[in-house]
Amino acid sequence: MIHSLFLVNASGDIFLEKHWKSVVSRSVCDYFFEALERATEPENVPPVIPTPHHYLINVLRHRIYFVAVIQSEVPPLFVIEFLHRVVDTFQDYFGVCTEAAIKDNVVVVYELLEEMLDNGFPLATESNILKELIKPPTILRTVVNTITGSTNVGEQLPTGQLSVVPWRRTGVKYTNNEAYFDVIEEIDAIIDKSGSTITAEIQGVIDACVKLTGMPDLTLSFMNPRLLDDVSFHPCVRFKRWEAERILSFIPPDGNFRLLSYHVSSQNLVAIPVYVKHNISFREGSSQGRFELTLGPKQTMGKAVESVLVSSQLPRGVLNANLNPSQGTYTFDPVTKLLSWDVGKINPQKLPSLKGSMSLQAGASKPDENPTINIQFKIQQLAISGLKVNRLDMYGEKYKPFKGIKYMTKAGKFQVRT
Amino acid sequence: MPYLGSEEVVKELRRALSNPNVQADRLRYKNYITKVIRYMTQGLDVSALFMDMVKASATVDIVQKKLVYLYMCTYASDKPDLALLAINTLRKDCADPNPMVRGLALRNMCNFRMPGMTEYIEQPIVAGLRDKASYVRRVAVLGCAKMHSLQPNTEIDGTIVNELYALLRDPDPVVVVNCLRALEEILKDEGGVVINKPIAHHLLNRMKDLDSWAQSEVLTFLLRYRPRSDDELFDILSLLDAFLLSSHAHVAVATLRLFLHLASAHPTVQADALLRTSAPLLATCGAASRELRFAGLCHVQQVMRSQPGLFGTHYKRFFCGYSEPSYIKFRKMEILVELVNDENVALVLEELRSYCTDVSPELAQAAIAAIGRIARTYSEKCLDILTGLLGLKQDHITSAVIQTFRDLVWFCPQSTAAVCQTVGACVDSPQDSEGKQALLWLLGEHGDQISSAPYVMEGYIDGLKTELSSAVKMELLTAAVKMFLCRPAETQDMLGRLLHYCIEEESDVCVRDRALLYYRLLQRGVEETRKVVTGPKSDPSMSVLTGRQEEPISEWDSTFNTLGPLAGCDLCPQTAATSAADQPSYDAEEEISLSLGPPLSHETFEKMWLDLETLHRQTLGFPRPRAAPDTLQAALQLVKIQTLAFTPGDTVPWKAYIYTRSTETLILAELLQGDQQAPGSDESLVVSVKQQPVNHMLLNLFFFFFALYDISLLTSTCMLQ
Numbered sequence A: 001m002i003h004s005l006f007l008v009n010a011s012g013d014i015f016l017e018k019h020w021k022s023v024v025s026r027s028v029c030d031y032f033f034e035a036l037e038r039a040t041e042p043e044n045v046p047p048v049i050p051t052p053h054h055y056l057i058n059v060l061r062h063r064i065y066f067v068a069v070i071q072s073e074v075p076p077l078f079v080i081e082f083l084h085r086v087v088d089t090f091q092d093y094f095g096v097c098t099e100a101a102i103k104d105n106v107v108v109v110y111e112l113l114e115e116m117l118d119n120g121f122p123l124a125t126e127s128n129i130l131k132e133l134i135k136p137p138t139i140l141r142t143v144v145n146t147i148t149g150s151t152n153v154g155e156q157l158p159t160g161q162l163s164v165v166p167w168r169r170t171g172v173k174y175t176n177n178e179a180y181f182d183v184i185e186e187i188d189a190i191i192d193k194s195g196s197t198i199t200a201e202i203q204g205v206i207d208a209c210v211k212l213t214g215m216p217d218l219t220l221s222f223m224n225p226r227l228l229d230d231v232s233f234h235p236c237v238r239f240k241r242w243e244a245e246r247i248l249s250f251i252p253p254d255g256n257f258r259l260l261s262y263h264v265s266s267q268n269l270v271a272i273p274v275y276v277k278h279n280i281s282f283r284e285g286s287s288q289g290r291f292e293l294t295l296g297p298k299q300t301m302g303k304a305v306e307s308v309l310v311s312s313q314l315p316r317g318v319l320n321a322n323l324n325p326s327q328g329t330y331t332f333d334p335v336t337k338l339l340s341w342d343v344g345k346i347n348p349q350k351l352p353s354l355k356g357s358m359s360l361q362a363g364a365s366k367p368d369e370n371p372t373i374n375i376q377f378k379i380q381q382l383a384i385s386g387l388k389v390n391r392l393d394m395y396g397e398k399y400k401p402f403k404g405i406k407y408m409t410k411a412g413k414f415q416v417r418t
Numbered sequence B: 001m002p003y004l005g006s007e008e009v010v011k012e013l014r015r016a017l018s019n020p021n022v023q024a025d026r027l028r029y030k031n032y033i034t035k036v037i038r039y040m041t042q043g044l045d046v047s048a049l050f051m052d053m054v055k056a057s058a059t060v061d062i063v064q065k066k067l068v069y070l071y072m073c074t075y076a077s078d079k080p081d082l083a084l085l086a087i088n089t090l091r092k093d094c095a096d097p098n099p100m101v102r103g104l105a106l107r108n109m110c111n112f113r114m115p116g117m118t119e120y121i122e123q124p125i126v127a128g129l130r131d132k133a134s135y136v137r138r139v140a141v142l143g144c145a146k147m148h149s150l151q152p153n154t155e156i157d158g159t160i161v162n163e164l165y166a167l168l169r170d171p172d173p174v175v176v177v178n179c180l181r182a183l184e185e186i187l188k189d190e191g192g193v194v195i196n197k198p199i200a201h202h203l204l205n206r207m208k209d210l211d212s213w214a215q216s217e218v219l220t221f222l223l224r225y226r227p228r229s230d231d232e233l234f235d236i237l238s239l240l241d242a243f244l245l246s247s248h249a250h251v252a253v254a255t256l257r258l259f260l261h262l263a264s265a266h267p268t269v270q271a272d273a274l275l276r277t278s279a280p281l282l283a284t285c286g287a288a289s290r291e292l293r294f295a296g297l298c299h300v301q302q303v304m305r306s307q308p309g310l311f312g313t314h315y316k317r318f319f320c321g322y323s324e325p326s327y328i329k330f331r332k333m334e335i336l337v338e339l340v341n342d343e344n345v346a347l348v349l350e351e352l353r354s355y356c357t358d359v360s361p362e363l364a365q366a367a368i369a370a371i372g373r374i375a376r377t378y379s380e381k382c383l384d385i386l387t388g389l390l391g392l393k394q395d396h397i398t399s400a401v402i403q404t405f406r407d408l409v410w411f412c413p414q415s416t417a418a419v420c421q422t423v424g425a426c427v428d429s430p431q432d433s434e435g436k437q438a439l440l441w442l443l444g445e446h447g448d449q450i451s452s453a454p455y456v457m458e459g460y461i462d463g464l465k466t467e468l469s470s471a472v473k474m475e476l477l478t479a480a481v482k483m484f485l486c487r488p489a490e491t492q493d494m495l496g497r498l499l500h501y502c503i504e505e506e507s508d509v510c511v512r513d514r515a516l517l518y519y520r521l522l523q524r525g526v527e528e529t530r531k532v533v534t535g536p537k538s539d540p541s542m543s544v545l546t547g548r549q550e551e552p553i554s555e556w557d558s559t560f561n562t563l564g565p566l567a568g569c570d571l572c573p574q575t576a577a578t579s580a581a582d583q584p585s586y587d588a589e590e591e592i593s594l595s596l597g598p599p600l601s602h603e604t605f606e607k608m609w610l611d612l613e614t615l616h617r618q619t620l621g622f623p624r625p626r627a628a629p630d631t632l633q634a635a636l637q638l639v640k641i642q643t644l645a646f647t648p649g650d651t652v653p654w655k656a657y658i659y660t661r662s663t664e665t666l667i668l669a670e671l672l673q674g675d676q677q678a679p680g681s682d683e684s685l686v687v688s689v690k691q692q693p694v695n696h697m698l699l700n701l702f703f704f705f706f707a708l709y710d711i712s713l714l715t716s717t718c719m720l721q
Helices: A026-038 A076-094 A099-104 A106-116 A127-133 A139-148 A239-245 B006-018 B020-024 B026-041 B047-056 B062-075 B080-093 B099-111 B115-129 B134-150 B158-167 B173-186 B197-209 B212-222 B230-245 B249-262 B267-285 B290-306 B312-318 B326-339 B345-355 B361-375 B379-390 B395-411 B413-425 B433-445 B453-462 B470-486 B488-504 B509-523 B526-533 B541-546 B573-582 B602-611 B629-638 B696-708 B711-720
Strands: A002-008 A014-019 A048-050 A055-061 A064-070 A178-191 A197-211 A217-222 A230-233 A247-250 A255-264 A274-282 A288-297 A305-313 A318-325 A329-333 A338-344 A353-360 A372-380 A389-395 A402-417 B616-619 B642-646 B654-662 B665-673 B686-692
Touching: A002 A026, A002 A076, A014 A026, A014 A099, A014 A106, A026 A048, A026 A055, A026 A064, A055 A076, A055 B290, A064 A076, A076 A099, A076 A106, A076 A127, A076 B212, A076 B249, A076 B290, A099 A106, A106 A127, A106 B026, A106 B062, A127 A255, A178 A389, A197 B312, A230 B267, A239 A247, A247 A255, A274 A372, A288 A305, A288 A318, A318 A329, A318 A338, A389 A402, B006 B020, B006 B026, B006 B047, B020 B026, B026 B047, B026 B062, B047 B062, B047 B080, B062 B080, B062 B099, B080 B099, B080 B115, B099 B115, B099 B134, B115 B134, B115 B158, B134 B158, B134 B173, B158 B173, B173 B197, B173 B212, B197 B212, B197 B230, B212 B230, B212 B249, B230 B249, B230 B267, B249 B267, B249 B290, B267 B290, B267 B312, B290 B326, B312 B326, B312 B345, B326 B345, B326 B361, B345 B361, B345 B379, B361 B379, B361 B395, B379 B395, B379 B413, B395 B413, B395 B433, B413 B433, B433 B453, B433 B470, B453 B470, B453 B488, B470 B488, B470 B509, B470 B526, B488 B509, B509 B526, B602 B642, B602 B654, B602 B665, B602 B686, B629 B642
Parallel strands: A178 A402
Antiparallel strands: A002 A014, A002 A064, A048 A055, A055 A064, A178 A197, A197 A255, A217 A247, A217 A389, A230 A255, A274 A288, A288 A353, A305 A338, A305 A372, A318 A353, A329 A338, A372 A402, B616 B686, B642 B654, B654 B665, B665 B686
């Protein structure tokens, strides 16, 4: 299935290769480099590149290309999702997935790749099981290993592989029993010139961190489950029960996992939490342009909008920007023409604004397109779709767990056209 | 990749590894081994250290073992004699009490890619298949496939195949799937693993225990199974129903493909499945990973070929984000064009209009072309936008707009007047050769409606010396001749200059020949020229009027969830061969046709004929054709059948050997008449057919050809010609 994997860094060097069947020469990557050269931006390399004898499927994450070499027909989504799983695993193990981190942990990387695929077929990809096979490196463990000379590999076969519930290992024990759920929503939106919404959708996830002893059976119910019409669940959720009663009933995996992810896309349901008043104009024949931007909160149920970051790619003709922020700091890179304004928290009483002028190249004609503004923000304690957890109950075990639920809304791809 | 000073490094490492002080200190020893691995992964040749590394494999430390195994697997094929030394340690590890060590040793032993390995690994693999730890069984099952790939030409070991089939009932789900994978590889030449009814139902019942990867693969294997009855079919579909909404896009898509395949006789079921999967597909199109988004879009595009309306209400999902990579934007635009209807046309056009000024010229041109496609149905609004774009005076935009105009006029003649008016008013002309050609074509074809046409063309003719592209020159010649036919007075002089230049001074042969052609044509008289140059042409506008047909699902379901559509090309030859071999014979009904292919030699034919069993014998009901051998041969070639040999004249019994091909299958046949031993052959022809490999669909096709084109009839038509 997956014949080989090459890791290529941003400057186009192969810094790691792994072959699961026969060795495929590095020269196969030449086709990839050709495509890389043709692409104007690093992101523009097409994900599937056909070559005379192979297919190359690549994903770009953290400025590293993960290039899989495929020799026979496979479902493409399968390979793409698998590569992402590999990256997620690296990130899980090393905290970050950079070239340096991979090179530092080259041994663990090989161990992982060896366990994740055998003869090109996925073998163990659940992080729970992998972590039992290969212990993730931590600073403490590295120190301990150095002193005792022991290793990162589990001496025993992971019991989880043989338990009745494949995603949970048996014999879990904790002194503090806790279950935390994070409801995180990302709002993707495109707002047009006049402030009306062109598209808006919410991508939500519920991530859980469950540390409970034994084999607990949890049920989670929502105040307004009708919101969730487009959901996908972790395999542990009993789907029949959800379809009948709209209640999540499950035996959780141990540790961190994603319980469910959902989409809310009908536009009348998606509230837009910030608004932008803008006036960006260039006059014909003048070398000056006006720039005015004001941000304000809207439909936030009284919660504060925090960590606001505004960025915008100004037209090529702009030489410099001389702006005056009412709060926060701004930077303008005259080479890439990227303007970014770190606003911080929006105070509804005193709306943040950025005003001033831009100087244009002398004699250049007026740019024919106004810049698009990208906004990032966070709202704590609010799920913008209005989703609310009603209650969480536990069956099957005697003790009383500590339960917690946190809500957060973030901006995903949130852009305003001007 | 040789590094400078690599010899130094290797020497130093060897000194360190063989130092007894280092060997005594586990940690230092391991550090050096890690160092060797690190150099190895950087492409440095450290194979010279093989002996030292083999020694290091005798340890209780699993990580160290793993590292040494990794090293050995990489270099074993280069140093087979030394690798044999390591096998003893590995075989000992295969009997270790710790199942991890057993599995690890077995896996690595199978990964040694050296020819003589089979005799050493066969016994541990067979033992591993019966191991009580599922981890070892998983490794052993795939080990069977690796062992087979070491000596691909040997006979398949029946006992191992049977054992693997038996292990399909293993309690561990990964073992089950690994069995399928291994059998598929081992039995590749025989068409892969056979999925019969008990296996299919067993797999279906185990589906929910499997992890998502295995689910996806099992769904692909199940494509080979064809239920016997409708009841069974619906049982299977209801079992699979939940997987249509799987949280893993690849499982949902694989399920959909199986649905479409199984329910090919029930269009309503197919439509229902498509409707249910539209939500997961749309979710994939909005996934966080851009590669997944791209794959999702490609799948949506395929589904839309049959169900254009399915995503109509979601058209806003296909609006491009500012920071998306261009390959996604291109796909989204293609989809948007398909989704346009009366309600959303204004919004979609406005959206596309904003892409036309994108920084990337390719993207801008694609957006303009997309507007051009929409203009075939909503010409007025689109023409306004396109005309507005000309006002921007950007070279690449102007060129793209003119090209779009050319295509629009061709597909949609009713917009000609408006286009001509715009082109006439447009002051600046495109600079690249594509755009120039488009403009010249418009001037030539509709010169009578563009008042300034001769002046624009004169400009081109005057600038001919500096023109580099010969394609532009050719177009200029054609356009000038066309214009001469409708506006002779204004054009005659410049046409003369053009022809003179092209015939006398032009260095490009094609242009010169084209000029000579027109010159001689004009010598024959204007009316003659008019007949040739502006003769009647095909009318492509018909296809626009009838609208785009909804294709049947069978047109694309065979490539659904495969790499072809994503790579933007058909299957590359090598995979085409393997995937065709993967296809079971009975579902090859999409496109079977006979082809001539390369000729067979007499020896090969004879050998195959003797080796193969007669698959089918049939009396045709008509006598042999009484025609000369050459005519008969030509007649058969018309229906793509090659003749190898036949008996001359009227000898009895009369025999002919013929053969033909269809993709993978070779069909051999013998025609016989007047043989005493074959019953029924006195009066009419008897055909015996042999096939390699067997494909019953083709057999039908072959006879269909014979029945349809009665050979006698064919020969008579051939003789007439």
